[in-house]
Amino acid sequence: MESFCDEELQKLAKLARMYARRFQPPAENVQDCGQQFIEYLLKRSPEEQAAIRARPNRYAHNFAVDYLRHYRAGQKCLEQLKQEAQQTP
Numbered sequence: 001m002e003s004f005c006d007e008e009l010q011k012l013a014k015l016a017r018m019y020a021r022r023f024q025p026p027a028e029n030v031q032d033c034g035q036q037f038i039e040y041l042l043k044r045s046p047e048e049q050a051a052i053r054a055r056p057n058r059y060a061h062n063f064a065v066d067y068l069r070h071y072r073a074g075q076k077c078l079e080q081l082k083q084e085a086q087q088t089p
Contacts, residue, residue: 004041004049012052013038015060016067023068033067 004012013034020033040063044052052059 003046008053009038009041012041012056012060015056016064019061019064020068023064025068025071029068029071033064036067037063 016037017030017034020030025033037060041049041052
């Protein structure tokens with residue numbers, strides 16, 4: 001099985017951005033999610049790529065959820081660090 005072509009990558013990235021938008025993150029995170037999904041896809045083995053082609057919506061949705069979960073966890077850590085810095089004399 002051959003690697004994803006540019007057209008397939010763009011369609012899959014569009015799916016990931018669509019799912020990411022449902023969680024209403026900042027616009028730059030929606031775009032970054034699509035780009036990160038492309039990078040993720042390019043690193044997959046031919047067997048994994050075949051599975052992704054068979055269920056693109058599932059993979060795009062799961063990737064978007066994971067991406068935003070990590071983003072929000074990082075934001076919480078930053079907020080905690082800022083609060084601690086303000087509380088320290």
